[in-house]
Amino acid sequence: MKKAPIALVNSVNPYRIEGQKTAAFEICEQLGSAPPVLAIPVGNAGNITAYWKGFKEYHEKKGTGLPVMRGFEAEGAAAIVRNEVIEQPETVATAIRIGNPASWKQAVAAADESNGKIDEVTDEEILHAYQLIAREEGVFAEPGSCASIAGVLKQVKSGEIKPGSKVVAVLTGNGLKDPNTAIDISQIKPVTLDADEDQILEHLEKAARV
Template sequence: GKLAGAIAYGAEVFQISGSFDEALKIVMSISERHPIALVNSINPYRLEGQKTAAFEICNTLETAPDWLAIPVGNAGNITAYWMGFRQYSEKKGTGLPKLLGVQAQGAAPLVLGHPIENPETIATAIRIGKPARGEEAVLAAQESKGKIIAVNDELIIESQKLLAKNGLWVEPASAAGLAGLIQEVKSNKSEFANKKVVIVCTGHGLKDPDIITRDFASPRIFPADIRVLENLIIQNE
């Protein structure tokens, strides 16, 4: 899904045999030695844009939420949101949320406290072993009196399905925020009781549809006969 979008806009794609972290290390080195812009989370302009989502949340709620749950991969988003909430509160007095950063269990370097050489998770967008903004993310969670936690892939998929049932189809990584909130509420319900919570869903389901299509059975083929189809539909009601 992500690759198709880049190609549609005319990008020339080079595929690297290795992990996200290996690829990032290479392109960072290239961008440092040549007049090439790196638009990854390491780019400060990207964070300046992302932080405005925090402004939008405060505008909509007329205050900061009590909690903000957000997926954490390369850690640019959580860093940017915290920057945005702090700046907006300085100007508007909207207050600050506690941050709940959520990593996948097989790719949770910030939870474990050290890089992971071979991260594994079905949530591809957060399958990162050495986040570029890791230090800033940990500091943001600490300053907000929040936390960064890990959830397993099963809960991520359950959360993806729950969101879809409510009209919001997101990629697996984007469901991590809800998965983290569900896990935390189960273990510490009083912490979130009567609180205003915002969950950030970062990417549409079309960006990573493989999990859906992988388990999808091929459709059965029927004749173009209204009686046959009508009977099938009625039987399945």
């Protein structure tokens, strides 16, 4: 087999997991301990695998405790939840639109070892979370990231997460990774103007009067 000067950088690559696990170190350093609950999106399942590895290693050295790991797949790509490969996954959350996660077994182990769970959220729940954090916190995340927020809201409502619990919800990607979703769901549509100063000023003046 001819070798090419490229490297596979999904979560099959152990170096990626080693790099990603340091995010768990940072959480412990910022909080002083591991959070009681860590919510995270699940696509290829590398993040939940890496974070759990990081929390375990940091706890071994620093005694920071271990969180309950709660991972969230999109309903249309919930291979782990359904325990079956999904040949044609469909979800608005493109970053986690994966029907056969590379780190499937490790993700299940992370949930089981931490007394956590891999759950699913609908596209509607994801988009609600997506708009909620933009409106209330000024955070522009891509939809796949918002599966963590959607999952927390879902499990607080169901009672699986108690109201008032300290939860860290990981946002894994900036909204610019998927700007089309923001454009598609926005009630205010972009306006195209010529590169003309008078035209731009006129438009701004009209908008200010609305």
